Amino acid sequence: MQKLEFKADKEIDLTKAIIDKLPFLSRFDVKKILDNKDVKINNARVKENKIILAGDNVTVFYQPKESKEWYSIVYVDDNVLIVNKFAGIEVVSETERDLLSILKQTYPQIKAVHRLDRNTEGLTIFALNEIAEKTLLSAFKNRKEIIKKYALLVEGRVDISKIKRTVYLKKVQNLAKVWISEVKTSGYEPIITQFDIVEYLGDKTLMEATLITGKTHQIRAHIAYYGFPIVGDSKYGTSKDKTLHLTANFLAFKFAKTSPLKYLNNQTFEIVPTWL
Numbered sequence: 001m002q003k004l005e006f007k008a009d010k011e012i013d014l015t016k017a018i019i020d021k022l023p024f025l026s027r028f029d030v031k032k033i034l035d036n037k038d039v040k041i042n043n044a045r046v047k048e049n050k051i052i053l054a055g056d057n058v059t060v061f062y063q064p065k066e067s068k069e070w071y072s073i074v075y076v077d078d079n080v081l082i083v084n085k086f087a088g089i090e091v092v093s094e095t096e097r098d099l100l101s102i103l104k105q106t107y108p109q110i111k112a113v114h115r116l117d118r119n120t121e122g123l124t125i126f127a128l129n130e131i132a133e134k135t136l137l138s139a140f141k142n143r144k145e146i147i148k149k150y151a152l153l154v155e156g157r158v159d160i161s162k163i164k165r166t167v168y169l170k171k172v173q174n175l176a177k178v179w180i181s182e183v184k185t186s187g188y189e190p191i192i193t194q195f196d197i198v199e200y201l202g203d204k205t206l207m208e209a210t211l212i213t214g215k216t217h218q219i220r221a222h223i224a225y226y227g228f229p230i231v232g233d234s235k236y237g238t239s240k241d242k243t244l245h246l247t248a249n250f251l252a253f254k255f256a257k258t259s260p261l262k263y264l265n266n267q268t269f270e271i272v273p274t275w276l
Contacts, residue, residue, distance in 0.1 A: 002105075004060040008052045014039070015049045018060055023101040025062070033062055070099055074123060074269055079132040079261060081107060082251065084271050085124045087244060091115040099124070114140050117217065119232075122150070122248025123269055135261050143212060145259070149250035150209045150219055151198075151273050154228040155237060158197055158205040163226050166192050169215050177235055178217045180225035191215050193222045204231065219246065232275075247273035 006021055015030045018039070025033075030049075037045045038061040041052060052058065070089050075082040081103070085091065090098045092112050100112045103126065111127040113136040127133035139145035168181045168188035181188055192212035199206050205228065209219045220236050223229070229237025231245040251269040255262045 002062055004058075004062065004108075006058055008054055008056045008058060010054050012052060013049065014041070014046070014052050014058070017052060017058065022060070022062065023097075023104070029062075033060065038062065070102055071124075074271070075267075076128075079128055080136070080264070081110065081126045081128055082269055083124055083126070085116055085121060087119045087121040087274075090118050091124060100126075113137050114214070116248055117220075117244075119244040120246050120248065121244075121274060123148075123251045123271060124248070125251065131260055135255075135259060139253075139255070140214065143214070145253060145255050147250070147252040147254065148211050148214075148248060150211070151247045151249045151276070152207050152209060152219065152223070153201070153231045153245035153275065154205050154207060154223055155203075155231060155239065156205065156228045157200055157203065158195075158207065158226075158228050160195060160197050163195055163223070165194060165212075166190055167222060167225065169218065169221065171216060178215070178221045180221050189215065191218050191222065193219060195223065243275050245273070245275045247271070247275070249273055 004021055008017060015027055018030050019025055019027070033039060034047055034049060037047045039046050040059040042057050069086070071083040071085050073081070074084055085099055090096070092098050092100050092115060100110065103110050107128055109128060111133040113125060113127050113133060116122060116124055125136065127136050164182060168184050169191045170179045170181070170188045172179055184190070190213070194210040194212060196208045197205060198208055211218065217236070220230055220233055224233065224236035229239065232239050232241040232243045249271050253261065253264040255265055
């Protein structure tokens with residue numbers, strides 16, 4: 001059993017206030033907590049939903065849900081948490097249950113500092129305090145202190161000499177996808193992806209991609225533009241395989257000597273894709 005304590009900053013429905021603080025709970029979950037008299041308002045137990053007022057002190061006793069089906073912990077310390085995110089869940093979402101909300105059950109102060117696509121599995125790093133959050137956000141922005149590599153299996157036998165490292169990307173909001181161009185055009189932003197061939201597997205190619213920039217669907221759209229869609233990517237290809245063969249499988253750091261996270265520089269994190 002875990003305990004949440006907070007002070008209401010406005011007049012609000014009790015159930016909504018609890019869900020705002022514990023977004024992994026449903027209204028049904030909160031009803032059960034109230035039925036069990038596991039909520040206190042100003043130290044008095046309540047068993048029904050009600051309107052609370054600004055300044056009311058609320059205490060909630062709740063049982064964390066078992067959510068390990070969506071991730072496994074790779075590394076954790078006082079500053080950062082690195083997990084292997086499984087395919088099928090968003091890191092952050094405004095409309096549905098997401099990995100960040102699940103992790104908040106155990107790490108209430110956790111902050112997301114980067115994202116993977118819903119169907120992309122792999123290493124995802126979170127900050128556990130404000131200093132780590134600021135440091136990691138800066139590192140992802142400057143693209144010099146974090147090394148991220150992806151394993152991918154694509155359709156066809158790739159001729160690496162024909163794939164340009166730098167191309168241009170444009171988001172197409174109404175289609176929920178991106179377009180790629182080799183020529184800079186209005187609305188397109190430059191992206192850089194380093195692709196390398198690992199080995200040929202019959203009529204497919206196992207590759208490694210290193211992100212130099214990081215944009216939505218960057219790897220998927222970049223490689224598909226040259227006629228080599230990732231296996232399982234129905235958005236940028238025609239594959240009937242339901243598993244997207246793309247994994248954020250490698251993470252390393254090159255923080256400055258003055259960085260509070262410089263101790264991570266001597267560590268690398270690597271996982272094996274589930275589809276290999």
